[in-house]
Each structure stands twice: as structure tokens, then as C-alpha cells.
Amino acid sequence: MKIVVCIKQVPATGADKRYTDEMRLDRVGVEAIINPLDEYAIEQALRLLDAGTADSVTYLSMGPDQASEALRRALAMGGHDAVLITDTALAGADEWTTAKVLAAALDKLAPDVALMGMASDDARGSLVPGAVAAMRDVPLLSYGSELTLADGEARVRRLSATGFDWIAAPLPVVATVTDQVGEPRYASLKGIMAAKRKPLETWSLSDLDLSPDSLHGAALTMVTATRAPEEKPPTERIENVPAPEAAVKIADWLEQRKLI
Amino acid sequence: MSNDILFLAEFSAGKAARSALELATGAAELASQSGGSAVALAYGAGAASGAAALGAHGAARAIVLGDEDQPAITYAPAAVAAARDGGLAVLAPATPNGRDLAAALVGSLDLPAFGPVRAARVVDGVLESEQATLQGSVITTARPAEGAPSPSVVLVLANTFTPAEGGSGSAEVSQAPEAGESALSRAAVAERHEADAKVVNLEEATVIVAGGRGVGGEDGFGPLRELAEALGGAVGASRAAADAGWIPYQLQIGQTGKVVKPSLYIGAGISGAIQHRVGMQTAEHVIAVNRDPDAPIGEFADLFVVGDLFQIIPALTEEIRRRKTASGGQG
Ligand SMILES: Cc1cc2nc3c(=O)[nH]c(=O)nc-3n(C[C@H](O)[C@H](O)[C@H](O)COP(=O)(O)OP(=O)(O)OC[C@H]3O[C@@H](n4cnc5c(N)ncnc54)[C@H](O)[C@@H]3O)c2cc1C
Ligand SMILES: Nc1ncnc2c1ncn2[C@@H]1O[C@H](COP(=O)(O)O)[C@@H](O)[C@H]1O
Numbered sequence: 001m002k003i004v005v006c007i008k009q010v011p012a013t014g015a016d017k018r019y020t021d022e023m024r025l026d027r028v029g030v031e032a033i034i035n036p037l038d039e040y041a042i043e044q045a046l047r048l049l050d051a052g053t054a055d056s057v058t059y060l061s062m063g064p065d066q067a068s069e070a071l072r073r074a075l076a077m078g079g080h081d082a083v084l085i086t087d088t089a090l091a092g093a094d095e096w097t098t099a100k101v102l103a104a105a106l107d108k109l110a111p112d113v114a115l116m117g118m119a120s121d122d123a124r125g126s127l128v129p130g131a132v133a134a135m136r137d138v139p140l141l142s143y144g145s146e147l148t149l150a151d152g153e154a155r156v157r158r159l160s161a162t163g164f165d166w167i168a169a170p171l172p173v174v175a176t177v178t179d180q181v182g183e184p185r186y187a188s189l190k191g192i193m194a195a196k197r198k199p200l201e202t203w204s205l206s207d208l209d210l211s212p213d214s215l216h217g218a219a220l221t222m223v224t225a226t227r228a229p230e231e232k233p234p235t236e237r238i239e240n241v242p243a244p245e246a247a248v249k250i251a252d253w254l255e256q257r258k259l260i
Numbered sequence: 261m262s263n264d265i266l267f268l269a270e271f272s273a274g275k276a277a278r279s280a281l282e283l284a285t286g287a288a289e290l291a292s293q294s295g296g297s298a299v300a301l302a303y304g305a306g307a308a309s310g311a312a313a314l315g316a317h318g319a320a321r322a323i324v325l326g327d328e329d330q331p332a333i334t335y336a337p338a339a340v341a342a343a344r345d346g347g348l349a350v351l352a353p354a355t356p357n358g359r360d361l362a363a364a365l366v367g368s369l370d371l372p373a374f375g376p377v378r379a380a381r382v383v384d385g386v387l388e389s390e391q392a393t394l395q396g397s398v399i400t401t402a403r404p405a406e407g408a409p410s411p412s413v414v415l416v417l418a419n420t421f422t423p424a425e426g427g428s429g430s431a432e433v434s435q436a437p438e439a440g441e442s443a444l445s446r447a448a449v450a451e452r453h454e455a456d457a458k459v460v461n462l463e464e465a466t467v468i469v470a471g472g473r474g475v476g477g478e479d480g481f482g483p484l485r486e487l488a489e490a491l492g493g494a495v496g497a498s499r500a501a502a503d504a505g506w507i508p509y510q511l512q513i514g515q516t517g518k519v520v521k522p523s524l525y526i527g528a529g530i531s532g533a534i535q536h537r538v539g540m541q542t543a544e545h546v547i548a549v550n551r552d553p554d555a556p557i558g559e560f561a562d563l564f565v566v567g568d569l570f571q572i573i574p575a576l577t578e579e580i581r582r583r584k585t586a587s588g589g590q591g
Contacts, residue, residue, distance in 0.1 A: 013534060037516070095373045096366055103367075118516065122393070124538075125415060126356075127373050130333070130363020134340075139446045140333050140364070143356050155450060159509055161272065162459045167331055168450040179499075179516045180509070220372035220408040225401040229392065235558060239566035246565055247575035250547065251583060253563055257545060259467075259524050260491065260580055 004111040009070035037117035039184035075195035076187035089212040094219035099131035104208040139169035145180035263296030267351040274306035279353035286421030288318025293382035315431035322431040332357035336364035337439035375415030419521035467493025473500040474529020514539035532557025
């Protein structure tokens with residue numbers, strides 16, 4: 001059983017970020033990390049590897065050259081090899097383009113499970129996995145708090161309106177997991193050393209038989225403007241007063257805003 | 261290509277989700293700008309019998325994708341068949357099911373994707389939308405690239421539109437066109453585990469009282485529940501409280517929980533971590549109760565009450581009850 005985990009390199013959570021004049025995220029000088037939710041996908045894949053259910057774990061990322069750092073970091077956690085898709089024509093890629101490129105790479109890698117995070121920190125659309133599934137015409141099993149594989153079938157445990165369901169589909173599938181799969185492991189020193197010798201290939205668009213033309217430039221969408229959010233009035237504070245008095249003040253505040 | 265605005269209308273247990281009503285009104289608003297009609301793509305248990313009633317909220321037509329209680333993604337082939345004929349945009353709720361179907365449309369028909377958005381309008385015949393990015397620090401405006409195919413697929417946050425009420429219109433209902441074979445329809449529910457107690461859908465609540473690690477345990481949610489009741493609202497939680505097993509995960513707010521936009525959010529014993537914040541920062545009014553005067557939530561709350569939640573929350577409940585009784589229960 002072969003698993004490919006798709007990971008995205010994103011700016012560190014809470015880092016100071018801004019847009020460039022070309023309306024793209026300025027990534028210069030911003031610390032980059034593995035998309036935190038993708039670490040859970042890595043953890044899920046490695047648990048299946050530890051259990052002997054999976055035979056191989058490959059990491060796949062589309063991004064600039066330095067995204068190879070994210071792949072090395074993933075390899076330090078475990079797994080076998082990695083592929084980076086990088087091409088200057090992909091600068092400014094949107095979710096459709098990303099899905100198109102990942103789908104082409106997955107066609108080549110042909111895994112039983114393409115495992116992804118539930119959302120990327122910067123795009124937050126959760127659209128890439130489903131778009132990839134549709135492009136490759138394989139089932140989508142999304143938002144799993146656990147993924148199991150047996151008898152040619154994958155299953156995810158997914159929260160329902162009141163409880164949870166197990167949702168099943170025949171392999172191959174695209175699956176996404178949430179932060180409920182369990183805390184991602186740390187890379188050990190041994191793991192970090194071993195990762196340096198694990199194979200990491202770099203592919204360009206031509207390796208995938210894709211061209212900038214077939215990708216509509218790099219995006220079907222464009223950002224036309226950015227602005228600061230509406231100024232909020234400064235925070236009002238209630239402190240150093242006994243609870244009953246604070247309660248009266250809060251109730252007044254609510255009443256002024258017609259909230260009670 | 262038509263100027264219609266399509267929207268995903270989810271049904272379950274015989275009832276339309278609140279998102280379906282919101283999007284019906286939103287689609288009608290946008291359709292009046294584009295010169296088209298609002299068209300529902302209705303799916304889930306109750307869709308066939310309930311679709312016509314979406315007319316009361318703005319839908320002119322409704323296409324029924326299917327009426328079974330099965331994973332939303334299995335309606336993707338029908339949604340694709342219905343959206344293939346064009347339209348300016350397909351609005352989808354920014355929920356797990358809405359995102360799954362939206363993604364399938366994007367991948368199947370090679371469509372531009374937007375969102376989750378907090379505002380949309382039609383400008384010069386194209387759909388323009390606004391999205392908060394970079395943890396809410398920047399608002400971006402986006403539109404389809406020159407020559408991009410339509411419809412645009414737009415994820416819409418809950419409470420972006422307010423459902424029009426009191427309408428008496430009825431949507432003209434039809435069946436989805438024949439869908440092609442697709443692997444997406446092969447996901448099936450293998451096991452269903454229902455909880456004993458009914459859990460509210462937080463996305464639909466207009467008042468939320470949320471508790472975090474500071475609540476200290478399952479029992480600690482008691483006073484929060486009473487306050488929520490007094491305010492006619494629902495109880496929510498941080499991941500720390502859900503992870504601790506004090507409250508079901510369905511009530512978690514944040515990046516990996518629900519994204520909520522109530523008119524009032526009260527957070528008690530919640531520090532305000534970025535992953536929690538992205539789930540509630542679009543609430544209209546935010547009150548935080550925290551005993552740490554430097555808690556991060558104090559930096560973005562509208563009203564920050566420094567103190568012990570176990571004293572303040574019950575006192576507030578009592579004060580609100582007192583005022584409601586004094587005004588003859590009119591609140
Ligand atoms: C990938 C990822 C995804 C995540 N997704 C989410 C998510 O969706 N939602 C989410 O909430 N978190 C999420 N988190 C976790 C998040 O980072 C925080 O750890 C979490 O929100 C903290 O919860 P908390 O505020 O309840 O607890 P804490 O940060 O421990 O804060 C508790 C607060 O309670 C206060 N307090 C204690 N006792 C009292 C008292 N008696 N009266 C008043 N105040 C008191 C303390 O001063 C403190 O500020 C995610 C994390 C990761 C890495
Ligand atoms: N550039 C990328 N490279 C590899 N995987 C990606 C990339 N972008 C998105 N993904 C995967 O798709 C998931 C959802 O991302 P998104 O649709 O952007 O919210 C992520 O958690 C990743 O697993």
C-alpha cells in the first residue's frame with residue numbers, strides 16, 4: 001500500500017505577512033514551516049506505516065525551491081522519499097492550478113491514498129483535495145479524525161451533526177485528515193540525519209506534460225485590491241470591580257447595543 | 261452563458277439548513293445585480309419536498325440533485341451536470357460538505373474558486389468577492405482572471421447574508437440532468453454513531469457563549485449554559501475544552517472547528533489563540549471574560565472583562581434575568 005502525503009510550505013503562524021505590489025503574498029524574509037494541518041496528515045501516514053498497513057510514504061509539494069526544506073523536515077519525521085514540483089511559471093498559482101499540478105503528479109506517482117491536510121493556513125479554502133479527486137476521478141474521503149485501510153477499501157471517521165460516521169470508498173482515494181488524528185511526532189536527531197540521504201526529486205511542469213498555457217497562466221483568479229480591515233473601536237475594559245458591579249456594566253453595554 | 265446565480269442548498273432530516281436560506285437570499289441579491297435568477301441546487305434528505313419553499317427566501321428555481329441521506333460528495337456528479345450549463349457563480353456554504361461539493365465543481369469543470377468570502381457583488385458582469393486573509397489582517401478583493409470559465413465557485417461564510425423572511429414565493433422545481441459516471445459517488449456511510457444528546461448547529465446560533473480551558477471541567481460549563489439560555493444562545497468551546505472531553509467536538513470553534521459569525525460572542529476562560537480567533541473574529545460583538553489582564557483575547561475583544569469567570573458569568577446571568585423580568589419578559 002502506497003501513500004503520498006501532499007504538504008504545503010506556508011509562512012509561520014503569526015508571522016508578520018503582507019502582500020507585494022503584484023498582489024501576491026510576500027514570502028521574502030518570512031519564516032516558512034510545513035502547513036501545521038499537513039503535519040497531522042504526515043502523522044496519520046506514518047502511523048499506517050508503523051502498523052505495517054502502508055509500505056511506503058512519499059511526500060509531494062508544489063512550491064518554490066525552498067519548499068524542499070519542508071520536504072526534508074517531513075522526511076525527518078519518517079517516510080521514504082519526496083518530490084518537489086517547482087517552476088517559475090507557477091508563481092501566483094491559485095487553488096485550481098495547484099490541484100491541476102498535484103493531480104498530474106499523482107497520476108505519475110499512482111498511490112493508493114493521496115493524503116492531504118484539511119486546509120492550508122494561508123489559502124484556507126480546503127478546496128485542493130476535492131478538486132484533485134475530481135480531476136483524477138477517484139473518491140474523496142474528507143475530514144477524517146482517523147483513516148483506516150483494509151481489503152481494498154479506505155475509511156475515515158468523520159464528525160456528523162450529532163455523532164460520527166465511518167465513510168468508506170474503494171481504493172485509490174484522496175483523503176484528508178483533521179487535527180484529531182493525534183499529535184504529530186517530532187523529528188529525532190537520527191531522523192534528521194537520515195532525511196539528508198533520502199531521495200528528493202525535483203520536477204518541473206514539462207515533467208508533468210503541463211504547460212503555462214494549459215494552466216491559464218498560473219491562475220483562474222486574481223486579487224485586484226487589498227486593504228486593511230475596518231477600524232474597530234478600541235477595546236473597552238472592565239477591571240478591578242466586584243462581580244455584581246461588572247455584571248451591571250456588561251448588561252448596560254449589551255443593552256446599549258440592543259443585544260438584550 | 262446565463263447570468264444566473266446558483267447556490268448549494270443542503271437539506272437534512274427533512275429540513276433546509278440555515279445556510280440554504282441565507283444563500284437563497286444572497287443569490288437573489290446578486291442575481292438582481294447580474295440580471296439573472298437565483299437557482300438552488302438542492303440535496304440531502306428532504307430536498308425534493310422542501311426545495312420549492314426556498315422561493316420564500318429568494319430562489320426562483322430549484323434543481324434537486326438527490327434526496328437521500330448520504331455523504332454530500334456523492335451529489336457532486338449531479339451538481340456538475342447542473343452547473344455545466346453555466347451561470348455567473350455557484351455559492352457554496354463554507355462548511356465541510358459545502359467545501360467538498362465546491363471543490364468537486366472546481367476540479368470537474370475547471371472553475372475559478374474564491375473564499376471563504378464575507379462579501380460579494382456583481383461588477384461589470386463579473387462576480388467580485390472580499391475575503392479576510394492573513395489571519396484577518398488584510399481584506400483582499402478578487403475576481404476571475406480574464407477569460408476564466410464560469411461559473412465562479414464561491415465559498416460563503418455563515419451569516420454573510422440574512423435570510424429574507426415572510427416571502428410567499430415558491431421556486432420552480434426540476435430534477436438534475438442525467439449525471440455521468442463518477443468515482444466521487446462511490447463514498448458511502450459504512451457505520452453511523454449517533455450521540456445520545458442532540459447537539460446544536462453552532463453555525464446557526466446568533467448568540468454564542470464559549471468556554472475554554474479556564475472553565476476547568478465538564479461541570480464548569482454549567483454557568484455558561486445558563487447564561488446562553490438567558491440570552492437565547494448556544495454554548496461553544498475552544499479546542500482545549502473539546503480535547504479535554506468536556507464538550508463534544510461539534511461545538512469547537514476555530515480553524516479546525518466551526519467558523520461562526522454570531523451577533524454576540526462571549527468567550528470565558530479562552531486565551532484567544534490564533535486558531536480559535538479565525539473561527540470567531542467576524543462575530544459582530546465580542547466580549548471576553550478572563551482573569552489574566554494580558555490574555556491575547558483582550559487585544560481584539562470589543563469588551564474585555566478581567567476577572568474570575570465563575571463569579572462574573574453567574575452574576576451576569578442573574579442581572580440579565582432581572583432585567584428581563586423587570587421589562588415584563590420582553591427582553
Ligand atoms: C493545527 C491547529 C489547529 C487548531 N485549531 C483550533 C481550533 O479550531 N479551535 C481552538 O480553539 N483552538 C485550536 N487550536 C489550539 C489553539 O492553539 C489553543 O491551544 C487553544 O485555542 C487554547 O484553548 P483555551 O483558550 O481554552 O486554553 P488556554 O490557552 O489554556 O487559555 C485558558 C485561559 O483561561 C483563563 N482562565 C483560567 N481560569 C480562569 C477563570 N477562573 N476565570 C477567567 N479566566 C480563566 C486563562 O487566563 C487563560 O487565558 C489549534 C491548534 C493547532 C496547532
Ligand atoms: N502547494 C501545495 N503542495 C502540496 N500540497 C498542497 C498544496 N496546496 C494545498 N495542498 C494540500 O491541500 C490541502 C488543502 O489545502 P487548501 O485547499 O489550500 O486549503 C493542504 O492541507 C495540502 O495537503
